[in-house]
Amino acid sequence: MSAAITRGWCPSLFEPMAAGDGLLVRVKPRVEGVKAAQLRELADAAAAYGSGQIELTNRGNFQLRGLSDKTLAAFSGAVLSAGLASTDPAVERRRNILVSPFAGPAAMTVARQLEVWLESDDGLHALPGKFGFAVDEAAADISVLQVQEQMMVALPGGYAAATPDPVAAVRALTHAFLGLADAGMARMAALVAARGAAVLFAEAGLSMVVLQPSDAPPQVGPMPGAFGLGLAFGVQDAVMLRGAAGLAERFGNGCLRTARARSLVVVGTGDGVSGIAAAARALGYITEPGDIxxxxxxCAGLPACPQAFSDARAVAAGLAAHWAGPGVLHVSGCAKGCAAPGGAAVTLVAGMQNYDVVRNGRARDTPVAHGLSLDEAVEWMREKRLCR
Ligand code: SF4
Structure with missing residues (x-):
């Protein structure tokens, strides 16, 4: 396997990461979403001060590339004046909440309260920058889920507890994490693996149950009262983002939400809205949930990432017409596996010379085939009926 460097932090607006194509920062939407005017300001700032490339992360954050020491302050100023960030770097580090675009009123109330807590509680200074929360999404270190009429708090692995006060329960679990995690432990999944979820729930005074996994709904194309704009490999440019702002004003309520599936969701469209799919496709967005x-x-791969051994997105684009397997094909520029940290059906992991192949696992897991050229990797997938 190729070596990967694991960094114990995540970039934010005030803590840029050095990449092969300049500085990289993240802009985190507030739980209410992003207004069209804010989106245009972000697109303009990305084009003026960075590369103009705007990625969406699987936590629903905007990731901007190609900034420099000379342009970073002007970019941050533009983001702050657009109302897209707090002025406090410590708050920006920990303000990690992913909210489903379909969260109902009760879930949105919880999301707003969690956001206020994260922005105001200085006692959270020890919370790792990678630690995240989610509402109506089981995709975070601590999630709040509405199961029928019942509010639940959940940890990775489906361990959960019903609660009448989900905000208090999230706070209790967060403090349980801070009290029990070993030094350097950044994620709840690691603590659950090390100590067991029952210890955490007991520490938080909650009764643990185990939830059955449920299928996550698609977040691209027409949905009740909304329309999801999909991004190939999570990437768009400033022109597309300005166009998305226009779609929100023309077809929705002028607001967009970011979603787990690295999609932008135009909300408030009403049902059966016509014309938005064609307009979104013309901008370059994916509009069919079945799009391969x-x-x-x-991941970004070469030349953007200094750890990369291949141009992962170019390789992935070439494989798009051939992938026929169930689940996700992941092309990773190194064994860190940034684009699919939870794993994939097949992962091609680029190394110094060639590719390793991992089945049903993460990029850093033990491969089932080593040192294949790209052609050999495709042939390997064909033999398994995973490629056309
Ligand atoms: S997985 Fe890709 S983006 Fe992440 S460190 Fe490796 S090459 Fe870079």
Missing amino acids: RLRIAA
């Missing part, structure tokens, strides 16, 4: 590109993940 939504089942292919690829």
Whole structure:
């Protein structure tokens, strides 16, 4: 396997990461979403001060590339004046909440309260920058889920507890994490693996149950009262983002939400809205939930990432016409596996010379085939009926 460098932090607006194509920062939407005017300001700032490339992360954050020491302050100023960030770097580090675009009123109330808590509680200074929360999504270190009429708090692995006060329960679990995690432990999944979820729930004074996994709904194309704009490999440019702002004003309520599936969701469209799919496709967005590109993940790779051994997105684009397997094909520029940290049906892991192949696992897991050229990797997938 190729070596990967694991960094113990995540970039934010005030803590840029050095990449092969300049500085990289993240802009985190507030729980209410992003207004069209804010989106245009973000697109303009990305084009003026960075590369103009705007990625969406699987936590629903905007990731901007190609900034420099000379342009970073002007970019941050533009983001702050658009109302897209707090002025406090410590708050920006921990303000990690992913909210489903379909969260109902009760879930939105919880999301707003969690956001206020994260922005105001200085006692959270020890919370790792990677630690995240989710509402109506089981995709975070601590999630709040509405199961029928019942509010639940959940940890990775489906361990959960019903609660009448989900905000208090999230706070209790967060403090349980801070009290029990070993130094350097950044994620709840690691603590659950080390100590067991029951210890955490007991520490938080909650009764643990185990939830059955449920299928996550698609977040691209027409949905009740909304329309999801999919991004091939999670990437768009400033022109597309300005166009998305226009779609929100023309077809929705002028607001967009970011979603787990690295999609932008135009909300408030009403049902059966016509014309938005064609307009979104013309901008370059994916509008069909069955589009094969939504089942292919690829990281930035070369030349953007200094750790990369291949241009992962170019390789993935070439494989898009061939992937026929169930689940997701992941092309990773190294064994860190940024684009699909939870794993994929097949992962091609680029190394110094060639590719390793991992089945049903993460990029850093033990491969089932080593040192294949790209052609050999495709042939390997064909033999398994995973490729056309
Ligand atoms: S997985 Fe891709 S983006 Fe992440 S460190 Fe490796 S090459 Fe870079």
